[in-house]
Amino acid sequence: MNYKYFILILGSLLITINGSKCKKVINSDAVYIFDDLQTKEYKQILNETSTLYFRFCQPILKCPEITFNTFAVIINNEGKLDQQCISLINTDSYFADSFELINQDKSNEGVQAEFNNTLNGFYVKYVLYCQDQQEGLKILDISYDKNKQFYTIEMEADNGCPLVLFSQIVQFLNDNNKFLSAILIMIGLTECLMGKQILKPTLFIFGYLIGFFFALYISSEIDLGDNPFFLWLTLIIAVLIGAFAGGLSMHLDKIGIVAIGIGLGVVLSLLLWNALLVQFVTSQYLLYSIMLVFSFGCTALSFRLFDHLIIFSTSFLGSYLVFKGIGLIAGGFPSEIKNISGNSDYRYYIYFTGIIILACSGIYYQYKQWGQKIITYDEIVQSVMNGNQSNEVKDSLLNDPQNDQDQIELKEIQEKSDIKGFQ
Secondary structure (H helix, E strand, C coil), rough: CCCHHHHHHHHHHHHHHHHHEEEECCEEEEEECCHHHHHEEEEECCCCEEEEEECCCCCCCCCCCCCCCCCEEEEECCCCCEEEECCCCCCCCCCHHHCCEEEEEEEEEEEEEEECCCCCEEEEEEEECCCCCCCEEEEEEEEEECCCCEEEEEEEHHCCCCEEEEEHHHHHHHHCHHHHHHHHHHHHHHHHCCCCCCCCHHHHHHHHHHHHHHHHHHHCCCCCCCHHHHHHHHHEEEEEEHHHHHHHHHHHHHHHHHHHHHHHHHHHHHHHHHHHHHCCCCHHHHHHHHHHHHHHHHHHHHCCCCHHHHHHHHHHHHHHHHHHHHHHHCCCCCCCCCCCCCCCCHEEEEEEEEHHHHHHHHHHHHHHCCCCCCCHHHHHHHHHHCCCCCCCCCCCHHHHCCCCHHHHHHHHHHHCCCCCCCC
């Protein structure tokens, strides 16, 4: 299973929760957050005349004569007429991007970054050791190599420890694929057999997935460069758009109906593509066209036969998830991310047959349990306009407690009548 999207979503959520603007993702594995460090300006007296000031992610503003952004300066004779400011950094790059691991084999040892001022030849190196018990920054040592004009600032803080190691998450998922498989199978069976009964959660799931993956697709067509900030921002926006679309699907009937139609169209398109068409053609535009046609057709049908489509959609989606879960262990189930390249594993046809059989079983079961009353879109609107009140017109005699005798006679007539549906 490809866990890339799961990891990216998790990372974006973690950074969203932390409200981070000063962060670094190293080796696509470890996330470091420096937010609380950037709120302070750090000071270290070097000698009787010189003082070092440095910050994280925020420029030093003590020297108005320095016109560019700098994160570290040395001020000689501070507060006197002959005060002199020496900038150690004159970079325009994103501050946190410069950080790398102190030890490439140990993410929890700490991070370091080297900066320089190309105008005067000074260098400064931030070395931030991991100390999870140290809240706030503690300066350990400041050294200076006069020949190289090189300052080294050694510090320790809990910010030097990774917030999360994605490699550990991936390893956990790989080691526990049976657990993930069980979750997918349980969710799939629930949707397959009870999708119509748990309508609102189902509508949210369909809407969320459509909104999230549509936002990711749009962002993939835009050149965002290599700055990780834009990657995280894109993923955060995709998560929010997905949640927004899920909420709309759950609370607005038309949006929910469209989501159900699109969901069924996409699932049927993937099944048809992997089982048949991909053997003859691998054009991504053809796959997108098939998805568009199927989604449009299913959406149009769902406006007239909503109950039919909700049963079909949840049965096929649930069946798909069940065999996706089985495929995590047995292998041979194609990746949705790599569908364009096709499927060459014969085992998929076993999965395909199983998906069809289970989906048909789910359709039969849901019709038997909850499909006696098939509603259309017009009936949904009418129900909403009437405040979800029943449209049935009942005989007032049956509702009048003073007419007990008439009620008894009417019941006797009804029992003797051979006319079906007589009320």
